[in-house]
Amino acid sequence: MTNLLPEMAEIWQQTLNWQPTFQQQAQFQRLYELILEGNRQLNLTRITDPQEFWEKHLWDSLRGIVPLLSGNLSPASPTLIDIGTGAGFPGIPVKITVPNCTITLLDSTRKKITFLDNILTELSLNNAKTLVGRAEEIGQHPQHRLAYDIALIRAVGAASVCAEYSLPLLKQGGLAIIYRGNWTEDETTALQNAVKLLGGVIESIEQFTTPLSHSIRHCVYLRKVGTTPVQFPRAVGVPTQKPL
Numbered sequence: 593m594t595n596l597l598p599e600m601a602e603i604w605q606q607t608l609n610w611q612p613t614f615q616q617q618a619q620f621q622r623l624y625e626l627i628l629e630g631n632r633q634l635n636l637t638r639i640t641d642p643q644e645f646w647e648k649h650l651w652d653s654l655r656g657i658v659p660l661l662s663g664n665l666s667p668a669s670p671t672l673i674d675i676g677t678g679a680g681f682p683g684i685p686v687k688i689t690v691p692n693c694t695i696t697l698l699d700s701t702r703k704k705i706t707f708l709d710n711i712l713t714e715l716s717l718n719n720a721k722t723l724v725g726r727a728e729e730i731g732q733h734p735q736h737r738l739a740y741d742i743a744l745i746r747a748v749g750a751a752s753v754c755a756e757y758s759l760p761l762l763k764q765g766g767l768a769i770i771y772r773g774n775w776t777e778d779e780t781t782a783l784q785n786a787v788k789l790l791g792g793v794i795e796s797i798e799q800f801t802t803p804l805s806h807s808i809r810h811c812v813y814l815r816k817v818g819t820t821p822v823q824f825p826r827a828v829g830v831p832t833q834k835p836l
């Protein structure tokens with residue numbers, strides 16, 4: 593099996609001021625192998641080349657949580673949800689990297705969730721759960737609404753849709769991290785209106801360059817400062833059909 597680039601230690605350090613332990617490196621390697629295996633039956637990801645996998649799945653997942661990697665966590669053991677996790681990104685690399693967090697991996701596709709259940713067992717990841725469902729329904733469920741410190745969401749939809757999926761799930765003061773490729777000023781303006789309706793604010797938007805292919809990426813950080821009105825998230829399909 594192709595080795596997943598242990599020589600990247602220096603790049604981790606330079607770009608994220610963090611390095612995986614031997615155990616974390618082994619977990620990343622095993623994750624890569626399991627995804628390649630899973631890809632034979634499920635259409636999990638088109639990113640299978642080791643360098644591309646390292647950059648687009650591992651590094652990118654962790655770039656979004658730089659504020660957590662600094663070790664100044666508040667609370668010390670945060671509860672996270674990864675909305676539309678697919679093959680487990682960014683949630684699984686985040687769980688490997690921040691072992692004291694509790695994470696819920698949510699996706700509407702049962703086959704992907706069954707695959708993730710096996711990954712959690714294989715990688716011996718504790719305090720990690722999977723959940724089959726639609727973000728629109730989970731956001732109205734008393735067990736999940738207002739339950740999380742941090743919501744992660746990558747490649748699930750337009751930014752305002754991501755805001756409508758994530759903000760209802762957050763506790764007051766919680767943080768939503770929206771992973772994006774390109775970003776424009778117009779998107780900021782549109783998102784501002786949506787976020788206000790949902791009881792949040794745009795805390796920051798970070799632009800960065802990926803370390804191997806030098807692509808531009810963005811992370812949008814939303815802070816929940818108020819209460820999300822009960823009508824959000826709207827019924828299944830409405831956030832995408834009629835974005836705020």
Ligand SMILES: C[S@@+](CC[C@H](N)C(=O)[O-])C[C@H]1O[C@@H](n2cnc3c(N)ncnc32)[C@H](O)[C@@H]1O
Nearest residue numbers: 676677678681699700701725726727746747748
């Ligand atoms: C393009 S994939 C992205 C997967 C992963 N986040 C990543 O970045 O590699 C989008 C995923 O979101 C899930 N999804 C889309 N809409 C959803 C919703 N409303 N609720 C839950 N999952 C959803 C899909 O099933 C799919 O697995």
